[in-house]
Amino acid sequence: EDQVTQSPEALRLQEGESSSLNCSYTVSGLRGLFWYRQDPGKGPEFLFTLYSAGEEKEKERLKATLTKKESFLHITAPKPEDSATYLCAVSNTGTASKLTFGTGTRLQVTL
Amino acid sequence: DVKVTQSSRYLVKRTGEKVFLECVQDMDHENMFWYRQDPGLGLRLIYFSYDVKMKEKGDIPEGYSVSREKKERFSLILESASTNQTSMYLCASSSVAGALDTQYFGPGTRLTVL
Numbered sequence: 001e002d003q004v005t006q007s008p009e010a011l012r013l014q015e016g017e018s019s020s021l022n023c024s025y026t027v028s029g030l031r032g033l034f035w036y037r038q039d040p041g042k043g044p045e046f047l048f049t050l051y052s053a054g055e056e057k058e059k060e061r062l063k064a065t066l067t068k069k070e071s072f073l074h075i076t077a078p079k080p081e082d083s084a085t086y087l088c089a090v091s092n093t094g095t096a097s098k099l100t101f102g103t104g105t106r107l108q109v110t111l
Numbered sequence: 112d113v114k115v116t117q118s119s120r121y122l123v124k125r126t127g128e129k130v131f132l133e134c135v136q137d138m139d140h141e142n143m144f145w146y147r148q149d150p151g152l153g154l155r156l157i158y159f160s161y162d163v164k165m166k167e168k169g170d171i172p173e174g175y176s177v178s179r180e181k182k183e184r185f186s187l188i189l190e191s192a193s194t195n196q197t198s199m200y201l202c203a204s205s206s207v208a209g210a211l212d213t214q215y216f217g218p219g220t221r222l223t224v225l
């Protein structure tokens with residue numbers, strides 16, 4: 001059974017204070033790893049897909065990296081508008097198209 | 112841009128009522144999914160569909176059914192709503208080509224069953 005564990009559960013940063021969110025996964029055959037951002041009361045918004053170890057993707061202040069066991073979402077010089085819950089998910093080569101989600105990291109960025 | 116819409120943002124129903132939640136996507140995606148999201152439990156898959164008139168059970172199908180009569184539309188049905196079905200319901204779609212497995216979500220329906 002695929003498993004995704006995200007840490008920390010919650011993170012509070014000051015504006016400009018860089019940090020990383022962790023997503024550890026156990027999957028028999030990784031097909032893809034996905035990062036989403038979710039604002040309160042809204043649906044998840046797609047950020048990145050990573051397909052192989054060593055791959056990196058960037059978008060504004062966010063950078064996602066992937067190893068064979070985990071993924072990191074690095075947030076550089078965050079702003080208050082980066083406050084949200086960040087979700088990680090994986091898809092398996094044996095159960096294509098279905099995603100297994102972690103429970104998320106709730107990020108708060110203060111002035 | 113991919114657009115997934117859901118019929119209601121907020122819904123309040125009584126125990127025992129039959130409830131329909133509708134989802135429409137405009138990107139000609141083959142796959143569609145229904146999840147529920149509860150605090151501390153994350154997103155849990157209820158049902159999904161790979162094609163018109165095809166459906167498969169997810170992790171928590173009990174108490175739910177689905178219908179996919181057209182490619183762009185996927186409906187979730189609560190046959191007899193119960194209080195433990197109070198939750199945020201999220202619909203998503205994905206393509207078998209292009210951005211493989213990437214799911215795009217609708218805005219969600221917050222359902223309260225009294």
